[in-house]
């Protein structure tokens with residue numbers, strides 16, 4: 001467990017500034033032999049004062065950029081999901097010169113498109129007692145008191161503007177017969193504040209942002225680079241000044257320079273190989289920035305979503321989410337007796353069914369937060385009461401039953417609300433959910449962790465901003481349903497455009513030539529890495545490494561984590577990473593479309609991230625939100641937080657190629673919400 | 682099951698392509714079509730042959746990135762996307778041909794991957810409502826009758842996959858275009874730019890080399906989102922209005 005030097009890695013960019021590459025520390029200063037503690041983070045740049053005033057204060061204090069100067073300022077935005085697309089459109093409208101990047105063939109395909117259930121906003125259209133403060137409160141509580149009050153309040157505050165903006169763009173939200181917007185309650189809250197568009201909310205919101213983006217492309221303010229993958233960030237004099245990207249069609253390695261860089265590259269759930277993320281979702285953009293000095297915060301906070309279609313076999317390439325809105329009307333159960341698990345569920349009488357969520361959590365029932373619903377599903381399956389076919393020698397599935405809803409509401413009403421989800425289920429499993437209860441099992445879905453950012457969404461690298469799922473900022477240790485879309489659009493439309501101007505007002509920064517030493521070096525490191533990957537020519541495919549990494553992560557850094565397991569995982573990951581760089585087989589050439597090469601680069605970064613996730617999980621010896629430590633639970637198996645020791649953000653600084661990472665703690669102070677142990681009983 | 686695949690291989694945009702035959706075995710009916718290709722690609726990689734390039738991302742039928750001509754049908758035999766097609770739709774011993782979308786406006790990049798950026802340029806020409814961030818009125822200030830909102834949503838469900846073009850003997854993009862016209866035209870917010878939108882988008886459509894519509898209807902039957910043919914009627918109607926209004 002002690003050998004920190006076991007990983008052999010491809011030629012790399014030189015380490016970031018001197019402070020980022022400590023000399024190899026003496027082993028005795030390392031905690032667990034793995035990491036060091038550094039200076040705490042004291043200032044997040046959030047204004048002081050009453051929480052409801054802070055965002056206004058910041059907007060007022062942030063410097064303005066004269067409209068005539070905006071054209072001279074270039075902003076690179078990596079990502080065209082809600083967070084990146086909305087920001088690109090908004091900054092383009094404001095007159096900045098924007099360069100927008102995505103790896104798909106069109107910005108409209110960013111993975112935000114796949115979000116199903118809805119988007120929260122504190123509109124209180126239902127007059128059910130909702131308010132900005134309640135959305136703020138619910139989000140802080142839902143995040144298990146591991147998020148920042150100032151950020152979350154701002155999120156709740158701008159949420160209402162998001163809906164206005166989207167409606168103005170023509171987003172066809174669900175409406176009532178009177179023509180007004182419909183709302184539903186969603187994922188662990190007791191008010192109806194979720195706006196939706198059937199089960200395709202993310203798609204509709206993204207199309208709105210995409211169309212606004214294309215309008216700016218036509219207007220000439222945004223230049224679009226689709227089928228481009230960012231592979232490195234360019235840092236000059238300590239500031240982010242551009243990126244190195246590969247044109248995925250021609251293979252050309254390109255340099256793009258700018259006055260500021262925004263990463264809106266989404267989440268890193270694919271470190272688990274199987275997740276609900278898109279095939280191309282990756283950590284590369286943020287990881288490359290991390291290696292250049294951006295702190296990575298709370299990497300171990302991952303959300304395992306309770307309602308996904310179970311794994312069918314070895315060939316599985318990804319997992320499909322069934323929106324948890326299904327939990328509003330569907331009831332979750334398993335047989336009381338393991339002996340019934342093979343039976344046709346329709347033959348199992350009511351008294352032999354265990355509606356375990358309703359039993360354990362009578363007041364929230366099937367609507368408990370995701371982490372709890374997931375862990376309980378795991379528990380009943382671990383007890384041998386799982387249902388569905390065996391994969392390996394285990395049944396991993398629980399029933400999600402619409403029988404009662406079909407009796408109460410009619411099949412038409414169910415189809416109107418959930419039709420596309422139920423159809424999708426049938427398509428994938430070959431079973432008709434109107435007749436047979438569906439089977440679901442938890443799957444990796446969202447990553448709360450991400451690059452550390454201050455209140456302005458700026459990382460520890462000046463000029464490098466991070467928005468959406470790629471940052472860590474708003475969801476603490478657990479995200480409430482329908483709040484990622486809210487955060488993506490809040491960041492993109494309203495927060496970043498107001499905070500980045502404070503930075504840009506200091507520019508334009510000195511003109512950079514592509515021949516600048518730092519630019520040349522960044523580019524050379526990308527070239528070298530591509531060549532290295534193509535030259536290994538070993539025996540194993542990229543996917544085989546990715547799957548093995550995913551298994552390690554799921555087993556030891558998934559729904560339940562323990563010291564013993566995590567230490568083992570770290571060893572295994574190091575061994576695997578070592579083998580990857582000796583034995584991966586990537587065919588094809590550098591100068592054409594080469595999907596194996598793309599995957600290889602992403603997996604290489606996941607192999608480094610996985611280790612940091614395990615270290616983070618290991619150091620946090622408490623259970624909070626999506627992070628459940630076996631060593632920290634109550635007598636009846638519920639998560640046990642330790643606020644006295646762990647009420648902080650863990651921001652990790654890259655330790656250099658062979659060094660150990662350094663932990664910087666940002667204390668979380670609660671002035672407006674009282675910290676309580678969550679209880680949904 | 683065991684299958685014989687005949688797959689289009691083309692090294693690059695300018696290279697000449699050819700159909701290559703690959704037998705595959707041990708395919709389970711629970712696999713998706715693309716997982717079946719993943720299996721083949723792993724085998725090719727192990728043999729030292731370059732894997733087949735094909736596009737996919739969400740694999741949930743929503744991003745629109747995937748799209749193959751499967752035995753002559755866009756997205757294959759079912760009404761769904763290629764990524765949501767499962768092998769239970771095929772039988773042991775089947776021979777399946779797999780080709781990229783074929784259309785002048787969608788040039789082949791490599792193997793089964795095509796360039797659909799022409800669709801983005803059609804949207805740039807007017808497929809939006811001009812509403813700068815921050816300028817929006819309160820969402821409830823303009824109610825939208827539910828039938829209009831529902832029809833708008835139905836049309837907005839288009840995923841931009843291009844199957845309609847691939848299925849059309851004229852390689853027309855009218856279903857895609859009509860869907861956008863209908864999505865925005867049904868909403869009160871979409872009215873101010875309605876006339877200009879249809880004229881500009883249609884001009885771009887034609888400039889990109891898409892063909893005209895001769896009412897064959899193959900597009901709508903191939904569409905995984907079941908966009909109905911009447912969006913093309915809507916397009917024509919809007920166009921007549923726009924021309925009458927002097928656009």
Ligand SMILES: Cc1cc2nc3c(=O)[nH]c(=O)nc-3n(C[C@H](O)[C@H](O)[C@H](O)COP(=O)(O)OP(=O)(O)OC[C@H]3O[C@@H](n4cnc5c(N)ncnc54)[C@H](O)[C@@H]3O)c2cc1C
Nearest residue numbers: 079080081082083103112117118230266468469482484485
């Ligand atoms: C199946 C599913 C359902 C969901 N349902 C909901 C829901 O109902 N409600 C809710 O609030 N949230 C939901 N979420 C979560 C939410 O959709 C995401 O967290 C959110 O959309 C992320 O948006 P984003 O803009 O940060 O990133 P994404 O939308 O993931 O966009 C990432 C962008 O970055 C680009 N990119 C990434 N890496 C690179 C690189 N190296 N170079 C160039 N470009 C790159 C991609 O091309 C893409 O454009 C769901 C998520 C999933 C997976």
Ligand code: SF4
Nearest residue numbers: 839840842843845904
């Ligand atoms: S209209 Fe249908 S077939 Fe055509 S691009 Fe849209 S979803 Fe695809």
Ligand code: FES
Nearest residue numbers: 738740745747764
């Ligand atoms: S891969 Fe997204 S629709 Fe098929």
